[in-house]
Amino acid sequence: MRYGDVSAAIERLKPSFGDRLSLSAAVREQHGKDTTFHPVRAPDAVVFPNVVEEVQQIVRVCADLHVPIIPFGTGTSCEGHVAALHGGICVDTSQLRAVRAIRVDDLDATVEAGVTRKELNAQLHGTGLHFPIDPGADASIGGMVSTRASGTNAVRYGTMREQVLSLEIVLPDGSLVHTGTRARKSAAGYDLTHLFVGSEGTLGIVTAVTLKLHAIPEHIAAATCSFPELSQAVQTVIQTVQAGVPIGRVELLDDTQVEAVNRYSKLALSVAPTLIFEFHGSRGAVQDQIELVKDIADANGGCNFEWAERPEDRSRLWKARHDIWWANLALRPGSQGLPTDVCVPISQLAANIQAAKEDVLQADLIAPICGHVGDGNFHLCFVVNPDCADEMRRVGQVNRRMIERALACGGTCTGEHGIGYGKIDFLRQEAGNAFALHCTVKRAFDPAGIMNPGKITGEPFDAATS
Known part of the structure; x- marks a missing residue:
């Protein structure tokens, strides 16, 4: 797919954003790489909106000129989610920082996308409530929605999917929609809220989230x-x-x-x-x-x-x-990390972890194993030299075997890292004929293919080759 003139989009946005539109190489590179080994794929510009209306303005300009849009939270994702594979405009949501409401009696809160989980919990101090989802990094709430984050507390509280009541989203044409309500359950129509949870910025930009809160244990x-x-x-x-x-x-x-x-x-x-x-x-x-x-x-x-x-x-x-x-990277100074994860039915957990451990040893690799194993989720963190082709070949083989074992026993290719562009082939394998439905959803919401292109479904609208 061919995209439009990004320089024209930049020129149209400059008058409104001034120094909140950055063309700096350092800023662009920071926004074109996640925490893992994936190479930098920098956007052409990074824009920092302060309010939701500015997000709409950016999206409308990009939609009009057919320019790719890459949403960005804190950059702590693992599967190349923020890479600007086709260039374009990165929309950094970190300045959307309002905590719009905390409703102690209803055990819920509405926050903008740039609020981080630690910031939210600081705001909840003294209420007797907390937001329990803890992926480790101090990720933004919008990013956690987009990647369907979970982490160490998921065995008790579930993932972001279970915490989100409703969303405010800027769609690929720049319109603003609200999905869901503050009710704890609903049978009203399609579950649009949870369609966006885990969509990795491919269907729209999350600008605000209404979340469930939980009582702090005695x-x-x-x-x-x-x-x-x-x-x-x-x-x-x-x-x-x-x-x-x-x-x-x-x-x-x-x-x-x-x-x-x-x-x-x-x-x-x-x-x-x-x-x-x-x-x-x-x-x-x-x-x-x-x-x-x-x-x-x-x-x-x-x-x-x-x-x-x-x-x-x-x-x-x-x-x-x-x-x-950081502890893993310190095992091999100068290395990079390649984390990967699967999730399996708990009865299959022991066999899958043991097999992964044996594969790592036989391949002569450094790859500590950890995991949120109460829900069947475990990780390998390969500590690698990405410039060594033979080492990366062995890493790929071990990773593929781990995922294929997980799929064979009814598991998934990722419990919490997501697909990005790093696991598209494995999603195809896991979804089978249903992969075409992923492409259909993408096409329905983003017919121009401008929202974070190249992620989840791969190149836009390639369902015919799935």
């Missing part, structure tokens, strides 16, 4: 436990979930990951497959949960079961978990 405790074998740790998770224990979080770190965390975050965990639990509830309920999980862990060979209640101890532990990305 008591929180964390625990760690190590295991001689990876399979024993995974089996402990499976049995914990099957026993109906309402855990707040449970994270798995393999021995390589523990070593990286110990070095980077100055911890002293046993260098062995390790689980990190968090328990939420009343003090008595939390104590009961801990005792039951300890019994399950003991039966599976667990050792060094330790728990902490002080907020500072828990915060240090979870900060170390969230710093895994």
Whole structure:
């Protein structure tokens, strides 16, 4: 598909945006790369709207001139979501920062897309409520909607899909629509709200979100436990979930990951497959949960079961978990990270993780394993030299085998990273004949193909080749 003259779009936008329209190479490059190894694909310009009407103005200009639009939140995505594959205008939503309403009695809030999850929780201080979705990075709410983010708390609270009540969206023609209501359930027509959740900026730009909020638990405790074998740790998770224990979080770190965390975050965990639990509830309920999980862990060979209640101890532990990305890169100075993830039915979790671990060892790669394993989601983080063709070939083989195993047992090619342009082929494989429906949805909402082109469905409207 051929696109229009981006320089004409820039000239039309300059009078309105002034120094909020950047042509700086550094700014454009920053907006053309995510956190992973994907190469920089910089847009031709970056625009920073302050209000929703300015987002509409940008989109209308681009629609009129047939220029690509790339929405941008904080740039913390993993699968090339923000790469300007066809050039165009990047719309940075970080200045849409209003917290429009916090409704304590209704347990919901309406915020603009540029508000980050930490900023929202700071605004909620003193209300007894919190927003629980925690992907690790301090991502923007709009970006979290677009990628259907989840993270460490998903086993208890679900993903962004479960938290979004309604959306305000600028469509590819510049019109503004509102999907959904503040009601906790509805049977009114198509579920347009959740069609946009996870659409990765390919159908429109999220400008505001109404979210569910949750009560802060009365008591929180964390625990760690190590295991001689990876399979024993995974089996402990499976049995914990099957026993109906309402855990707040449970994270798995393999021995390589523990070593990286110990070095980077100055911890002293046993260098062995390790689980990190968090328990939420009343003090008595939390104590009961801990005792039951300890019994399950003991039966599976667990050792060094330790728990902490002080907020500072828990915060240090979870900060170390969230710093895994930097800890992994420190294993090989000068390297880049290539994170990938799958999600499988929980009964298939142990076999899939063990097979991935064996593949990494046989391919002579560095790829720590971690995961939000309570819901069957795990990650490999390849630490790579992207300039070494043979190494990247081996990485590709291991990644493909991991995903194909996940699909074969009823899982998905990505539990939370999304498709971007990095996993389009795997989405085709997973969706099968239904991939054409993805293309049909894209065509219906964005007939000109200007919204984040080249993502999810690939080049615009290639359903005939799917």
